Amino acid sequence: xxxxxxxxxxxxxxxxxxxxxxxxxxxxxxxxxxxxxxxxxxxxxxxxxxxxxxxxxxxxxxxxxxxxxxxxxxxxxxxxxxxxxxxxxxxxxxxxxxxxxxxxxxxxxxxxxxxxxxxxxxxxxxxxxxxxxxxxxxxxxxxxxxxxxxxxxxxxxxxxxxxxxxxxxxxxxxxxxxxxxxxxxxxxxxxxxxxxxxxxxxxxxxxxxxxxxxxxxxxxxxxxxxxxxxxxxxxxxxxxxxxx
Amino acid sequence: xxxxxxxxxxxxxxxxxxxxxxxxxxxxxxxxxxxxxxxxxxxxxxxxxxxxxxxxxxxxxxxxxxxxxxxxxxxxxxxxxxxxxxxxxxxxxxxxxxxxxxxxxxxxxxxxxxxxxxxxxxxxxxxxxxxxxxxxxxxxxxxxxxxxxxxxxxxxxxxxxxxxxxxxxxxxxxxxxxxxxxxxxxxxxxxxxxxxxxxxxxxxxxxxxxxxxxxxxxxxxxxxxxxxxxxxxxxxxxxxxxxxxxxxxxxxxxxxxxxxxxxxxxxxxxxxxxxxxxxxxxxxxxxxxx
Numbered sequence: 001x002x003x004x005x006x007x008x009x010x011x012x013x014x015x016x017x018x019x020x021x022x023x024x025x026x027x028x029x030x031x032x033x034x035x036x037x038x039x040x041x042x043x044x045x046x047x048x049x050x051x052x053x054x055x056x057x058x059x060x061x062x063x064x065x066x067x068x069x070x071x072x073x074x075x076x077x078x079x080x081x082x083x084x085x086x087x088x089x090x091x092x093x094x095x096x097x098x099x100x101x102x103x104x105x106x107x108x109x110x111x112x113x114x115x116x117x118x119x120x121x122x123x124x125x126x127x128x129x130x131x132x133x134x135x136x137x138x139x140x141x142x143x144x145x146x147x148x149x150x151x152x153x154x155x156x157x158x159x160x161x162x163x164x165x166x167x168x169x170x171x172x173x174x175x176x177x178x179x180x181x182x183x184x185x186x187x188x189x190x191x192x193x194x195x196x197x198x199x200x201x202x203x204x205x206x207x208x209x210x211x212x213x214x215x216x217x218x219x220x221x222x223x224x225x226x227x228x229x230x231x232x233x234x235x236x237x238x239x240x241x242x243x244x
Numbered sequence: 245x246x247x248x249x250x251x252x253x254x255x256x257x258x259x260x261x262x263x264x265x266x267x268x269x270x271x272x273x274x275x276x277x278x279x280x281x282x283x284x285x286x287x288x289x290x291x292x293x294x295x296x297x298x299x300x301x302x303x304x305x306x307x308x309x310x311x312x313x314x315x316x317x318x319x320x321x322x323x324x325x326x327x328x329x330x331x332x333x334x335x336x337x338x339x340x341x342x343x344x345x346x347x348x349x350x351x352x353x354x355x356x357x358x359x360x361x362x363x364x365x366x367x368x369x370x371x372x373x374x375x376x377x378x379x380x381x382x383x384x385x386x387x388x389x390x391x392x393x394x395x396x397x398x399x400x401x402x403x404x405x406x407x408x409x410x411x412x413x414x415x416x417x418x419x420x421x422x423x424x425x426x427x428x429x430x431x432x433x434x435x436x437x438x439x440x441x442x443x444x445x446x447x448x449x450x451x452x453x454x455x456x457x458x459x460x461x462x463x464x465x466x467x468x469x470x471x472x473x474x475x476x477x478x479x480x481x482x483x484x485x486x487x488x489x490x491x492x493x494x495x496x497x498x499x500x501x502x503x504x505x506x507x508x509x510x511x512x513x514x515x516x517x518x519x520x521x522x523x524x525x526x527x528x529x530x531x532x533x534x
Contacts, residue, residue, distance in 0.1 A: 050419055050422070070422035071423075071426055074424060074425035086417050086419070088417060088420065088421075089416055090412060090416050091409065091413065098409065099409055099410065099424045100424060102424045102426055103424075103425035105406045108425060159424075
């Protein structure tokens with residue numbers, strides 16, 4: 001579904017990612033783990049067009065999307081729940097969700113995909129995230145951190161995406177909420193939504209994922225089935241030590 | 245007492261014009277944190293194009309033509325003067341560029357329509373109506389209704405339509421709006437178009453009670469800028485109040501002090517607001533996150 005070949009990206013003259021290659025198969029949950037500053041967020045930002053890759057190729061369903069603007073990539077079906085949630089604070093919860101479906105509501109979604117019934121999907125989001133249903137008319141800026149995270153994920157899902165990029169959905173949340181977020185991710189996986197999950201909670205991410213990559217200083221140092229990675233002594237020592 | 249009432253009523257009409265132009269400043273500031281310093285010239289061009297068209301169509305049919313012209317003119321300003329500055333994250337490039345475009349438009353107008361002020365035909369009787377001894381021009385009532393109506397329509401568009409919501413989303417967080425599939429460059433072009441459209445509309449509203457001409461825009465644009473600062477660049481409601489404050493203080497000073505000092509109180513108010521509440525009387529304080 002999503003294929004990345006020798007991606008080089010960074011900010012200005014600073015190169016953060018050095019020839020990164022990875023792939024996310026259809027219907028699978030792939031996680032990208034690594035310590036702070038390894039380049040996880042940069043990877044997602046390059047994939048969704050928030051920054052322009054310096055070289056390499058990004059293929060979405062075999063179509064080359066390298067170097068496209070973020071709105072063009074979204075129109076091809078890539079949804080990104082970004083670091084820091086980035087909900088629209090001055091808009092209501094319901095309006096945030098509708099904007100998630102902007103490409104579908106305005107017919108700008110390419111190749112007739114993602115048509116479906118936006119209102120029905122809105123109802124579905126309120127089923128998955130009951131807290132959002134209660135706060136439907138409330139301004140997103142007044143939500144708690146956990147609720148904003150739910151909203152960011154639901155908003156991305158409203159795109160009816162081919163691939164969903166999730167950047168640190170657990171960041172800054174209380175342990176109970178972190179559990180809730182991971183339970184939601186497991187539910188989405190059961191619905192066979194293709195996902196690339198970036199996480200600092202490596203253990204929890206590997207528990208829920210099919211496949212994992214380990215990123216260190218902008219380079220992949222390990223990859224494999226999530227279960228295998230979890231038992232890899234090197235990975236355990238570096239990333240799972242504290243968590244387990 | 246009657247004189248005071250009369251002065252306030254006259255000030256209201258002028259103030260609403262300031263308010264509409266200031267509202268235009270807000271539109272572009274919201275989406276792009278930039279302003280069109282040629283906003284007064286957008287008003288002047290709208291008014292002069294209106295003057296030419298009105299001879300063929302009459303006042304009311306002239307309005308859609310002027311609105312369309314305003315949209316186009318604003319889009320041109322954004323494309324030529326602002327887009328590149330935003331792309332290169334230039335802090336000040338757009339300031340000079342929009343001022344320069346304003347001067348060019350003014351020169352263009354002087355060459356097409358001449359330098360003299362001209363009378364703009366009024367669509368309504370020019371005899372004032374009298375309410376308890378206070379005279380009101382019918383056109384002044386149209387100004388107030390038109391100005392409020394225009395702002396309400398834009399507000400309604402922003403709140404109700406998905407495209408309007410996309411504008412608000414772009415204003416909230418441009419990067420995140422891009423992730424939704426919103427073409428935020430286009431949204432910014434659109435906000436410039438809308439901003440010039442409101443200015444052009446203000447131009448044909450005010451022209452029948454003042455005069456029209458190539459130099460009518462500069463002072464109006466500057467005063468409306470003061471209003472936008474006084475009312476707050478982020479508060480839609482603030483510019484109406486700011487406009488009324490400035491309009492009324494001007495007419496009061498003009499009568500009780502001297503017309504020579506007419507412009508002073510508004511500018512003093514501007515300086516006071518900048519010293520004590522820089523985000524405007526009704527603006528939200530913006531905290532720059534690092």
